[in-house]
Each structure stands twice: as C-alpha cells, then as structure tokens.
Amino acid sequence: MEHHQTKSSSAPLRPIRCIIKLGGAAITCKNDFETINEENLNIVSSQIREAMVSKSVFSKVIGMDWSKRPGMSQTPTVDISDQDVIESHNFIVVHGAGSFGHFQASKSGVHKGGLSRTLVKSGFVATRISVTSLNLDIVRALAREGIPATGMSPFSCGWLTCRRNIAAADVSMVARAIDSGFIPVLHGDAVLDTAQECTILSGDLIISHLAAKLRPDFVVFLTDVYGVYDRPPTEPNATLLREIAVHEDGSWSVIKPILQGSNKVEMTAAAHDTTGGMETKIAEAAVIAKLGIDVYIVKAATEHSLKALSGSLKDEIPEDWLGTVIRLAR
Amino acid sequence: MEHHQTKSSSAPLRPIRCIIKLGGAAITCKNDFETINEENLNIVSSQIREAMVSKSVFSKVIGMDWSKRPGMSQTPTVDISDQDVIESHNFIVVHGAGSFGHFQASKSGVHKGGLSRTLVKSGFVATRISVTSLNLDIVRALAREGIPATGMSPFSCGWLTCRRNIAAADVSMVARAIDSGFIPVLHGDAVLDTAQECTILSGDLIISHLAAKLRPDFVVFLTDVYGVYDRPPTEPNATLLREIAVHEDGSWSVIKPILQGSNKVEMTAAAHDTTGGMETKIAEAAVIAKLGIDVYIVKAATEHSLKALSGSLKDEIPEDWLGTVIRLAR
Incomplete structure (x- = not known):
C-alpha cells in the first residue's frame, strides 16, 4: 500500500x-x-x-428501509415518533x-x-x-x-x-x-x-x-468457520488457533493453544491453498494488529460473533469463546 | 451554486x-x-x-449485465469474442x-x-x-x-x-x-x-x-411530454414552445412559434405551479444554454428523442421535430 x-x-x-x-x-x-x-x-x-446501541437505551427498532419488498405493492406504513436520535x-x-x-x-x-x-x-x-x-x-x-x-x-x-x-x-x-x-x-x-x-x-x-x-478500537472478521485453524477445518484434528501474537517485526506466533513442538504453524503450499489462504488471512490481520488494533476472526451469527462485536473481548477473552484473536504481543 | x-x-x-x-x-x-x-x-x-456508436460499426449488442434476473437461477451464458472495444x-x-x-x-x-x-x-x-x-x-x-x-x-x-x-x-x-x-x-x-x-x-x-x-456538446432532457408548453400540456390550446433563445443577461424569449402579442410567455403563479415548475425548468436549462451548450427537452422513447440524442439537431432542426430547443441567442 x-x-x-x-x-x-x-x-x-x-x-x-x-x-x-x-x-x-x-x-x-x-x-x-x-x-x-x-x-x-x-x-x-x-x-x-x-x-x-448501549443496552440501557435499547428500544423499539426503527425500520429505515421503506422500499418495496417482494409481494408488496403499496407504500409502506411509516410510523416514527420524531424523537431525537439515540447516540x-x-x-x-x-x-x-x-x-x-x-x-x-x-x-x-x-x-x-x-x-x-x-x-x-x-x-x-x-x-x-x-x-x-x-x-x-x-x-x-x-x-x-x-x-x-x-x-x-x-x-x-x-x-x-x-x-x-x-x-x-x-x-x-x-x-x-x-x-x-x-x-x-x-x-x-x-x-x-x-x-x-x-x-x-x-x-x-x-x-x-x-x-x-x-x-x-477493534476489527471483527465474520466468516463461515469458527476462526483460523492450523489446517483446513474440514480435516480431522484441525485445531482452532485461539490467540495469535504479532511482534514488532511483523512476525507472529500462536500463543494459544500451545502447539506440539513449536508455536509457529508450519504451513505447506498445499495447506495454504486449500485453506483459501489461511496464511494470507493471518498476514492481513497481522498488519492491522501491528497498529495496536485487536482483530477477532469469528463465525458469523453465533453467540461468539455477538461477543466480538460488543467489544467485551478487549478486556478479557472468556474460556468458552470460540474464535481467533490476533493482537500485538504484550 | x-x-x-x-x-x-x-x-x-x-x-x-x-x-x-x-x-x-x-x-x-x-x-x-x-x-x-x-x-x-x-x-x-x-x-x-x-x-x-456510429452507424458504420453498429454491431452485435454485447450484454454487460450478467446478474440474475427474475425467473433465472443459474449463471448466465456469456459468449463474448474478445475483440477490441469499439470507440x-x-x-x-x-x-x-x-x-x-x-x-x-x-x-x-x-x-x-x-x-x-x-x-x-x-x-x-x-x-x-x-x-x-x-x-x-x-x-x-x-x-x-x-x-x-x-x-x-x-x-x-x-x-x-x-x-x-x-x-x-x-x-x-x-x-x-x-x-x-x-x-x-x-x-x-x-x-x-x-x-x-x-x-x-x-x-x-x-x-x-x-x-x-x-x-x-449538448444536453438532452428526456421527459414524459413533448417539451415545454406555454401552459399545462393537458389544457386545450397549450402550445409547444419550439425554440427559446437565451440572452447574455440570462433573460430568455420564445423564438418559435411567434406567440400572440408578445414573444415572452406570461406566467401566472397558478400556471407555474400546475406545470410542475415550467418556469423553473426553463430557468435551469437557460443556465446551461448560457454556456453555449444547446439544451433539448423532448419526449422520451420517441423518434424525436432519438434525433436529439444523435446530435443531429445541432446543425438543423427539422420542421417535423417535436421538442423544445433552448440555446444562446445567435
């Protein structure tokens, strides 16, 4: 860039x-x-x-799509009390x-x-x-x-x-x-x-x-798998990488789980290809993490994605949270 | 502006x-x-x-919308010989x-x-x-x-x-x-x-x-009536204004047809409103015409709109062309 x-x-x-x-x-x-x-x-x-929206002011959803949808031919009913916009x-x-x-x-x-x-x-x-x-x-x-x-x-x-x-x-x-x-x-x-x-x-x-x-403050990648794995997630024994630390020189290492033998994932060309570029994905997230911005890679439409989006992972990552955190080494 | x-x-x-x-x-x-x-x-x-496209190279239409349309579920067939783009x-x-x-x-x-x-x-x-x-x-x-x-x-x-x-x-x-x-x-x-x-x-x-x-070179307004009229086009005796000349001071006058009594259209507030802002329309076109750019106001999807779009009106306006030309007084 x-x-x-x-x-x-x-x-x-x-x-x-x-x-x-x-x-x-x-x-x-x-x-x-x-x-x-x-x-x-x-x-x-x-x-x-x-x-x-913070929970305390969580109120009625105000629909902002007033256009025709399939099966609808008339103008929609719009009933909005003209209150001030919620911050x-x-x-x-x-x-x-x-x-x-x-x-x-x-x-x-x-x-x-x-x-x-x-x-x-x-x-x-x-x-x-x-x-x-x-x-x-x-x-x-x-x-x-x-x-x-x-x-x-x-x-x-x-x-x-x-x-x-x-x-x-x-x-x-x-x-x-x-x-x-x-x-x-x-x-x-x-x-x-x-x-x-x-x-x-x-x-x-x-x-x-x-x-x-x-x-x-943070970046969330919503995907169709639980996060980044050490090999294609469809393979048996594929391990979800829970936390990756990015170092000042741009290199990265898996902090959690502790991988057998080494905390660096060895990636073969084949693994790279079949994972749809896992290494590329980590490398791109690492660029963002190097700025001091936490990156969460998580499965969309799950309780885990909701936790990531809410920002609560910044303080502490619960043990039962499934996903990959990529952040600057502390 | x-x-x-x-x-x-x-x-x-x-x-x-x-x-x-x-x-x-x-x-x-x-x-x-x-x-x-x-x-x-x-x-x-x-x-x-x-x-x-100039007529001499008028060739097969190369469809550039390859997206799904109602009733279609598969990817479309795209069969484009990879020739150079026609100027x-x-x-x-x-x-x-x-x-x-x-x-x-x-x-x-x-x-x-x-x-x-x-x-x-x-x-x-x-x-x-x-x-x-x-x-x-x-x-x-x-x-x-x-x-x-x-x-x-x-x-x-x-x-x-x-x-x-x-x-x-x-x-x-x-x-x-x-x-x-x-x-x-x-x-x-x-x-x-x-x-x-x-x-x-x-x-x-x-x-x-x-x-x-x-x-x-020119501007074409495609509308749902034949051009600008001296009164709402639904009224009896509404006259299509064929040519309007815009003067250096921004004022304008109807050149064709010769209107009874005066070549200025007298517009009442009522006329203005019911024509959906005819005077406004002329005023806006006049701003463009003052730059030396001819403006054609014409009914869409007619032989007249095709003539206007082709640019042939710049040289001569045929007697049978229906529409309004607004241009700098010559």
Missing part, C-alpha cells in the same frame, strides 16, 4: 468503535449464484444493532462478494486489467452490477434493523489502485458519513488501476486501509 | 458528447410506488446505444427519482435537514435505498444494451451542499470513468449539507454543475 493520497481532513471527529468485515461466505450461499444467506444476514444485522457507537461495515461478483470477475479476468478488451470491459460493468446489488441488499437488511446504513462503493468514492495496491483512497467522505451518524457500508469492487487500467479491490484490502487511516 | 471546490485535474481528456437527463416521469410509473416504466427504459437504453461517443446519464425516493423524502422532510431527528435520519437512509435501487435498475437496463454503464451516487462521490446549493462536487472520478470508456450514471440523491445537515440534491442541479465543469 504505497502512495497513499488521502486528505489531511479525512479523520472523523467521532472515534470509530469497530470495522466489521462481512465475509462473502458468511452472508451469501457459496454455491448458489447470487443468493443471499438471508438467515445469517438477518442475525448479523440484529447483532450489529445490539452492539451499536450509538460508530461502526463501518465492509463486505465481500461471495456468490456475487465472483462469476463475473473470474469469467472476464477483470483483476488482470486491460479495459481495451471487450470481455474485460463488459466484465467490469457486470461485476459492479453484481456487487452493488449485494451491497444494496445488505444496506437494506441493516436498515430494517434500524441501523442508519449508507452504501458507499469504492469505485464511486474514487478508490484507485496501482498494480493492485491501493494508490488513492479518499476516506474523507467515509469520515463525514460517520460524523453525521451514518454507518458506511463499503464492499469489494471493480476499480480503476493506474498501471493496468482496472482490477478487483478486495474487501480485506479496504479494511486494512480504513483501519490504518481511521484507527478503530 | 457558489463555493465550487473541484480539483483542477477534474476535466476528462476525452470530450463529452452529451449529458442526458432521464426524467423520473419518463422512466418510472408516476402513480405506482417504486415501479419502473420498463418499456420506456428499454427504448431509451436502445436509443442511447444507437446515439453512442464511441462519451455520454453521462443523470436520472431523477419519479416514483422512487419521493415518498421516502417527502414523508421525512429530508430536504429540510435536521439529522438529529429520528424521522429525518431514517428518511435519509430510506431515500438513499430507494434511489440507489432505481439507479441499479437503470444501470442494468443500459448494460443489457451493451452500454458500459457504472452507477455513481453523488453521496458516495462526495457531493455536498450548503443551504441546498452545491458546495463541493468532485467531478474527477466522473472524468476518470469517462476517460476509461465508461458511462457514469448519477442520480438525484440524499446528501449531506454543511448548513442544514442534509438535503435532497436534484438531478437537475447535478446536470447544471456537470455541464459547467465538463462542457458537453
């Missing part, structure tokens, strides 16, 4: 509690083309609401693509660039249609839970890459939205690239960048 | 042929909540394609809201500001959901016609108002999208306002601003 070009006025006045990654695998049905995992998304939305913690949501966008992007090779080719250009347009349609559905699910969500596409926000690394990302509008009390909802997107014309900007890269610029 | 704060690098390298306003009344069903006028939208999309004219599309957004905005009074009130904040979120969902549908309709459309929400692009006038509008991303060969699709949106916290930014205000910054 060289060449950051962000405005000096970009930091929000209000501190950011948490950046949440909604993993594509957690909120979509992986094997069904462009299908949302409604159940998970609804639970996740409800958990985010619970984590945002709440500031969150940013970033989501992946899952079964949205993937087909369009891989079919056309958008990540490899080359907008002068019809296939790439069409694929760029098709990918953006798919991921922005997912973004709209997620914003609507959050809004139905009374979360003041506003979709913000990295492409429109002017995020640019250079050789697939972030070259420019003006976070001032994200900061402004937060200062106005909204929850920005960004997403992995097709973007312009100054070296290869276009590419795919991943949700994970967006989070690293936002974390560095906006310094949230 | 005071306080423009746009980057100096904002002008695109490629000249812009046309900015098109898709009027809300032309592409949605006015009286059906959040319902698109599919027939009009499809014809308009096809006409825009025809106007973009085409640069267009920008801006659309209104019609039966989208209006209910949400008026119910909550977003235009009057005041985000500390629950009703306004909810309405802001609900309005954005509604207008971005319309934006997505329009982008998809254009993409199906092979137009490389990319949605760009003014809110995400960082457009801000101050007392409902544009205070900041970074058009550099719009320019970049054009230089990369895309057709930006903007829309009337709920935006932040530096004086009153929030408001509604109209599509018409967006067009005036883009026209001043990006200097297109």
Whole structure:
C-alpha cells in the first residue's frame, strides 16, 4: 500500500468503535449464484444493532428501509415518533462478494486489467452490477434493523489502485458519513488501476486501509468457520488457533493453544491453498494488529460473533469463546 | 451554486458528447410506488446505444449485465469474442427519482435537514435505498444494451451542499470513468449539507454543475411530454414552445412559434405551479444554454428523442421535430 493520497481532513471527529468485515461466505450461499444467506444476514444485522446501541437505551427498532419488498405493492406504513436520535457507537461495515461478483470477475479476468478488451470491459460493468446489488441488499437488511446504513462503493468514492495496491483512497467522505451518524457500508469492487487500467479491490484490502487511516478500537472478521485453524477445518484434528501474537517485526506466533513442538504453524503450499489462504488471512490481520488494533476472526451469527462485536473481548477473552484473536504481543 | 471546490485535474481528456437527463416521469410509473416504466427504459437504453456508436460499426449488442434476473437461477451464458472495444461517443446519464425516493423524502422532510431527528435520519437512509435501487435498475437496463454503464451516487462521490446549493462536487472520478470508456450514471440523491445537515440534491442541479465543469456538446432532457408548453400540456390550446433563445443577461424569449402579442410567455403563479415548475425548468436549462451548450427537452422513447440524442439537431432542426430547443441567442 504505497502512495497513499488521502486528505489531511479525512479523520472523523467521532472515534470509530469497530470495522466489521462481512465475509462473502458468511452472508451469501457459496454455491448458489447470487443468493443471499438471508438467515445469517438477518442475525448479523440484529447483532450489529445490539452492539451499536448501549443496552440501557435499547428500544423499539426503527425500520429505515421503506422500499418495496417482494409481494408488496403499496407504500409502506411509516410510523416514527420524531424523537431525537439515540447516540450509538460508530461502526463501518465492509463486505465481500461471495456468490456475487465472483462469476463475473473470474469469467472476464477483470483483476488482470486491460479495459481495451471487450470481455474485460463488459466484465467490469457486470461485476459492479453484481456487487452493488449485494451491497444494496445488505444496506437494506441493516436498515430494517434500524441501523442508519449508507452504501458507499469504492469505485464511486474514487478508490484507485496501482498494480493492485491501493494508490488513492479518499476516506474523507467515509469520515463525514460517520460524523453525521451514518454507518458506511463499503464492499469489494471493480476499480480503476493506474498501471493496468482496472482490477478487483478486495474487501480485506479496504479494511486494512480504513483501519490504518481511521484507527478503530477493534476489527471483527465474520466468516463461515469458527476462526483460523492450523489446517483446513474440514480435516480431522484441525485445531482452532485461539490467540495469535504479532511482534514488532511483523512476525507472529500462536500463543494459544500451545502447539506440539513449536508455536509457529508450519504451513505447506498445499495447506495454504486449500485453506483459501489461511496464511494470507493471518498476514492481513497481522498488519492491522501491528497498529495496536485487536482483530477477532469469528463465525458469523453465533453467540461468539455477538461477543466480538460488543467489544467485551478487549478486556478479557472468556474460556468458552470460540474464535481467533490476533493482537500485538504484550 | 457558489463555493465550487473541484480539483483542477477534474476535466476528462476525452470530450463529452452529451449529458442526458432521464426524467423520473419518463422512466418510472408516476402513480405506482417504486415501479419502473420498463418499456420506456428499454427504448431509451436502445436509443442511447444507437446515439453512442456510429452507424458504420453498429454491431452485435454485447450484454454487460450478467446478474440474475427474475425467473433465472443459474449463471448466465456469456459468449463474448474478445475483440477490441469499439470507440464511441462519451455520454453521462443523470436520472431523477419519479416514483422512487419521493415518498421516502417527502414523508421525512429530508430536504429540510435536521439529522438529529429520528424521522429525518431514517428518511435519509430510506431515500438513499430507494434511489440507489432505481439507479441499479437503470444501470442494468443500459448494460443489457451493451452500454458500459457504472452507477455513481453523488453521496458516495462526495457531493455536498450548503443551504441546498452545491458546495463541493468532485467531478474527477466522473472524468476518470469517462476517460476509461465508461458511462457514469448519477442520480438525484440524499446528501449531506454543511448548513442544514442534509438535503435532497436534484438531478437537475447535478446536470447544471456537470455541464459547467465538463462542457458537453449538448444536453438532452428526456421527459414524459413533448417539451415545454406555454401552459399545462393537458389544457386545450397549450402550445409547444419550439425554440427559446437565451440572452447574455440570462433573460430568455420564445423564438418559435411567434406567440400572440408578445414573444415572452406570461406566467401566472397558478400556471407555474400546475406545470410542475415550467418556469423553473426553463430557468435551469437557460443556465446551461448560457454556456453555449444547446439544451433539448423532448419526449422520451420517441423518434424525436432519438434525433436529439444523435446530435443531429445541432446543425438543423427539422420542421417535423417535436421538442423544445433552448440555446444562446445567435
């Protein structure tokens, strides 16, 4: 991530509690083309609401999606007593693509660039249609839970890459939205690239960048497994890594559990591939943890994700909490 | 429109042929909540394609919407021979809201500001959901016609108002999208306002601003009537104003037809109201025409709109063309 070009006025006045990654695998049905995992998304939305608003003022949910839904033809009934807005913690949501966008992007090779080719250009347009349609559905699910969500596409926000690394990302509008009390909802997107014309900007890269610029208290990755394992979680004897410490030099070691022989996970190329890049995932989380920001990787829509989102893990991690904490070595 | 704060690098390298306003009344069903006028939208999309690509290279339509449509469950078949992209004219599309957004905005009074009130904040979120969902549908309709459309929400692009006038509008991303060969699709949106916290930014205000910054050859307003009339078009004897000349001092006069008694349309307050702001419409178009940019106001999805979009009216306006031309007095 060289060449950051962000405005000096970009930091929000209000501190950011948490950046949440909604993993594509957690909120979509992986094997069904462009299908949302409604159940998970609804639970996740409800958990985010619970984590945002302090329990003492937990009141009636004020639905903020007043648009037509399937089977509905009339304008909805909106019955909101015009009280003042309840103060709440500031969150940013970033989501992946899952079964949205993937087909369009891989079919056309958008990540490899080359907008002068019809296939790439069409694929760029098709990918953006798919991921922005997912973004709209997620914003609507959050809004139905009374979360003041506003979709913000990295492409429109002017995020640019250079050789697939972030070259420019003006976070001032994200900061402004937060200062106005909204929850920005960004997403992995097709973007312009100054070296290869276009590419795919991943949700994970967006989070690293936002974390560095906006310094949230903590970051939560919601996935479809309980956390990071020492081998593919479907394998017998796969061990959930409970706590990983990141050192000043960027290296990391498993603190908990104590692994046999060594506290470093030995990763073979095969293990790397089949886990969908476990090492990459840890490396990306380590970049954030190195800033002093705790990262929790946890299964979405569980009691464990609720605990992570609530921020209570900062003080103490209960013995029965399932997930992976990645943080700066103390 | 005071306080423009746009980057100096904002002008695109490629000249812009046309900015098109898709009027809300032309592409949605006015009286059906959040319902698109599919027939009009499809014809308009096809006409825009025809106007973009010169006739000699008019070839197979390359569909760029590869997402699920109602009744479809599998991934679509994408069969694109990977030829080079055909050069085409640069267009920008801006659309209104019609039966989208209006209910949400008026119910909550977003235009009057005041985000500390629950009703306004909810309405802001609900309005954005509604207008971005319309934006997505329009982008998809254009993409199906092979137009490389990319949605760009003014809110995400960082457009801000101050007392409902544009205070900041970074058009550099719009320019970049054009230089990369895309057709930006903007829309009337709920935006932040530096004086009153929030408001509604109209599509018409967006067009005036883009026209001043990006200097297109001409601007086309697609509406649901044949143009601007001297009185509500439903009234008997309503006369279509064919040509309006704008003078250096900003005043304007009807050149064609020669109106009885005077070539100035006398507008009563009542006439103003019932035409849905005819005088306002002319005044806004006059601001653009004063820049030397011809404005055509024409009924969408007709042979007349196709003529306007093609740019052929710049040289000569045929006798049988129905619409209103507003241009600088010669």
